[in-house]
Amino acid sequence: MILMNTGLIGKKEISTLIYRMPVAVASSFTYQKMHIKSDQHVSMMFSYHRSIGSIYSMELCVKLQDVGGSSSSSNNVEENTEIPDQRPFPNVHVAYPEGMADGLADSSEEDEIENDSGEEAELVPETQPVQGERVIPSVVEPVNVARVGALSSGTPDHYLHLSLGPMNSTNVEDIPSNYGLTGEMELEVGMKFVNKDAAMLAVKNYNIRRSGEFKVVESDHSRYVCRCKLFGDQCSWMVRVAKTRASRFWEVRKYQGPHTCLASATSQDHAQLDSNVICQHIFPMVQADATICIKVLQGSVESAYGYKVSYKKVWLAKQKAIARIYGDWDESYNQLQRYFNALQTFVPGTIVDLQTRPYYVGNTLDRESVMFHQVFWSFPSCVEAFKHCKPLVSVDGTHLYGKYTGTLLMGIAQDGNNNILSIAFALVERENTDAWCFFLTNLRRHVATQPAVLLISDRHAAIKAALEREGCGWEHNVYCIRHIASNFATNFKSKEAKRHIVSAAYSKTQAQAQYYLELVRRSKCKS
Structure with missing residues (x-):
C-alpha cells in the first residue's frame, strides 16, 4: 500500500x-x-x-x-x-474547601507600576556579544540556544529524528542560587538575561542586597523599566531592560546607578523580597528536604538578605519550590486522565472508574472543563492475587493533606501466611455514604467477586449506611476488633476489660466467647 x-x-x-x-x-x-x-x-x-x-x-x-x-x-x-x-483532554478542576482561597495571595507579587506615557514600547536589535559579556541564566524557562528548525528540504524535523531520552530524565532543573548578582556586583548596560523572569529577579536581588527600593515604571512583553522610589532630587537610579529583536534574550539597554539615596537598612521586611526571590534562595533546601519547616527557611532568608520576612511569604515561596520540583497541585488533576489511560494501555486489565461533574464559572457551564469527583482503580495483579487470599477484605480510609483535601480509601486482603496485600484504591472528596458506596460497589463488582467474601470495617456511620444501600453487593460484614477494643478502652478506661474484649473476639467457640464477655462485665462493674 x-x-x-x-x-x-x-x-x-x-x-x-x-x-x-x-x-x-x-x-x-x-x-x-x-x-x-x-x-x-x-x-x-x-x-x-x-x-x-x-x-x-x-x-x-x-x-x-x-x-x-x-x-x-x-x-x-x-x-x-x-x-x-x-x-x-478536558481540563480537570477541583473544588476549593470553603475559605481556602482567602489570604493566600502574595501582595508583593505584583510590582507597583507608574504611568509613563512618554515611553513607547520597543523591540531593540540584539547587540553582538563581546568578550567577557555575562549572560544571566533563567530560573523558570531555560532556553535551548542550539540550532532548531526544519530541514532545507522542507520536511519537518520530527518526521526524521525521534528522541525519547528526555522522558527518562528525572533530574530537576539546576537553578542558580544568585543570578550572577552577589556582593558588590553592579548592573551594567549590555548584560543579558534568558527571559523576563530572570531579569526581574536579578533587579530585585540587586536592590535587596543594597537596601534600595524601586517602582516598576513599565512592564510588558517587550520591556521592564524600574526607578528608585526616591527618583528625582534624591536618587537617579533606574534600569531599562528590553527584549532583543531576535527574541532570544532580555538586555539591559539603559542603566543609571548605583543608588545615590541614603539606604535605610532595617531588620524589617523588604518590598522586593517577594516569594519569587525567596523561592530562588530556598529551592536547594526544599529540594533536599521537602518537609523542612518554615521557621528554618525564615532563618536562612534572614541570614542571606538581612531582612525578617513573614511566615506567609516564606510559606508561599516553599509552595512554589515544591510545585517546581514535584508539579503543580492544579495541573496534577489534569494529569489523572492521562495517567489512568496510560495504566490501562500498558497494564491491560487495569480497572478504572473516574467520575467527574460539570464545571461552572459562576452560573455558566464550562463545556471544555470538568470538576473532579472521585476515582476507583485496581490492578490486574491485585485481582488475580485475591483469588489466592483468605475470603475477607478489610477496608479503611485516611485523610489527605495539601492544597486540596480528600480521602484515600483502600481495600486490604490477607494471604495464608498473614501477609497483607492492597487490592483496591479510591480517591474521594470526603468520607461520606456516597463515597463509601462508590468504593464498596466497585470493590465487590471488580475485585472481590467470589461468593461469601467477608467485609471487615470499623463502625463508621457512612460505611454502615453504604452497606444498607441496595446494590452494594456485600452480604456479610463484621467489625474490626482493633477499633472496637480501642473505642471500648476510650469509654471505660479499663485495660483489663480491653484484653478480655480482644480474647472474646478471637474465641473459636461460643462458650469461650461468652466466658470472656462475662469477665468484661465484671471488669466494668469493678471500674
Missing part, C-alpha cells in the same frame, strides 16, 4: 517500517518507536491507536532500499527525542 501510493512499486522495497507510538506523559505526548514486522504487529498498532482516541492520524517512518539491492539513502530514525503533542 505504501509503495503503491508513492509510485515506487518495482523500484523500491521496504526494509524498515516503524510506527511512531504516542505515549501520554504529563500534559503532552512523547513518542516511542514500534517496529512493524508482521500482520500481528499491524493489528496491535491499529488496536493501540484506537485506544488513544484523541490523535486521529498515524505516523509511520519508512526506510526504503532498492529492489534486490542495498539500502538507498534515507533518513535514519534515532532514539531519544521528545516530541510534545498536546492532547485534548
